Amino acid sequence: MADIRIVREHALGLEQARKLAWRWAEVAEKKLDMECTYEEGKTHDTVRFERPGASGELHVGKDKFQLHAKLGLLLGVFKGKIESEIVKNLDQLLEQEDPLHAFEQGLAKHEAKKAAKHAKPHAEGHKPAGKTAAKAAPRKHK
Template sequence: MSDIHIHRQHHLGLTAALDIAQQWAEQAEREFDMRCAFAESPTGHEVNFSRSGVNGTLKVTQDSFELNAKLGFLLGAFKDRIESEIASNLDRLLGSEGKPPKQRG
């Protein structure tokens, strides 16, 4: 299995972050046929998502988003593309708020 880990900081507060998580879940359901369910945890809220070949969690707190996903064997071959697409979608929803700093080099 291949793992995907994406972390984004934000300054939106929990209510706005949950709105973005809801938008992300709706998009995942619509575009990727994911099943998404919200759950409250002691450290924040989670969106649990799954479909054939992938499952994971988007953890939402008042100052961060943390996505962890496991790809099955077939989707593992497309890990880089899938990870890039997920990060791009999350960054788009966050606007410039959650983008990682540009690397200097």
């Protein structure tokens, strides 16, 4: 089992950090098939997340995020890539004046890119069926 531990300080305060973590948990449930539970506390919150092959906790404080994730055998092979993506994305968010807004913008951009990739191209024009058209293979009845 592979462990990922990430600590990032921030200047958001508990309320803003809470909003960002809450939104991340919603997206993780929807996009990553995670089951998340969110526990609010007086001085910090805890997001517990779980899915086949991964589980962990995100501690949300007024001045830092602490992530601890455990990856199963299959996902553990990708530990380096997963960890670097989390670090890159979190660092980019925390550099922003309004990380929650930046998160929403990044999510919208990702969705638009994904939709464009999966969009079907417009019809390329009608090609008449002629001698080059494939014929269905005859079926054998048993």
